[in-house]
Amino acid sequence: MELTLTEIIKLILLLLLVICAVSVNFTKSLLQAVIIFLSYSSVMCLLWILMESPDLAITEAAVGAGVSGTLFLLTLRRIRSEHDSPDSGDGISGREDNEV
């Protein structure tokens, strides 16, 4: 099986996709997980272009890597500030800071 340049690039991107998908699960920090997930979307966007579906590539770039990233960051901020509120003592404990 001979490999053209496009196929090599495709294989590298697919490998990156798998690495991103797995490392999201094994990242301790939520912020890092969000950033890795965004890079997953960017890689997927390139793959859509290589698979000749530019429609999906535009949508993936705008929604996957753009808007959903903003929403994830806002959600992270929101759950952390809700965590500091008086009546959410049963919230998920995800923060490790020693400032108190």
Next chain:
Amino acid sequence: MNKERFKAWLDGDLDVMDSVLDLDETSDDSRDKQKEELKKLRRMIDRSGEARRVAKVETKGFYILYRCIAVISCVLLIGVLLFSIANLPRYGEENPETKEVVTRYVEKGVEETGAVNIVAGLILDYRAFDTLGESHVLFTALICVMILLRLDRKNTRTGYEDYYAIRNETAHRLYKEAIMRNVAAVLVPCIIVYGIYVLLNGQNGPGGGFSGGAVLGSAMIIFSAAFGFKVADRMITQKLCSLVTFIALSFYSFAKGYVFFTGANHLENHIPKGTPGAILSGGLILPLDIAVGLVVAFTMYGFFSLFMRGAIGRD
């Protein structure tokens, strides 16, 4: 220093709209007070975390069982998915089961829908009901976010009210970061023009309602993030958002819902299809694209605004 500010923002201690260049000295006092209160609350929560850790040790057996079940179900799911992938036809090869439909779409698509872009012809003509459902899913999602996150006098918890009052006040102050504002002033018009191009050109090239709407929505998000919600509220209000979304969705529903009354076989368009390749071609596809795009754009902005401050605009 920026890293620290970003971390503080992520922890909810600092609002982005709070700028370093902000020379408002009176607010420093209240901010300090607010921070002290936050520290007190955090101490309370740490104590409850201790109790949770104790409970975790007691339910250790349950956790082991839980992990075993999780691993087994993951392996089973992966096995089922891999097995079904092995039975799929190879990428790019003809699939004998769906061959007739696909051949018909490719051969007669341009003639029947008037759209050069077969994908647009598919999702907005042959399978227009799918897209109708998808836009309603977005609408429902916006409503759910509103139910969960919208803040007004009726649902704000007592004691929490001041906190959000302070936050809203800072959000309404003019943002003073020069870099962000200048970059946004150059970028936002370009993004909007690109979004309109993608939106209107859906029947001729890659693009269409969803992608164009998402690009327009991100332009609105960048604008309101750079210039502050006070400026954005001049254009985008709660009323405008609900009105546009409602009109777009009901237009789509009426345009594609009439087949319920005329019978499902009566699917022909009464709008001229035009020359394939021109902007005004594809019959109903262009108006439907615009409707979907408006719904998506306002939904994206609504998500951002509701997550950020609990309201879409002044109401």
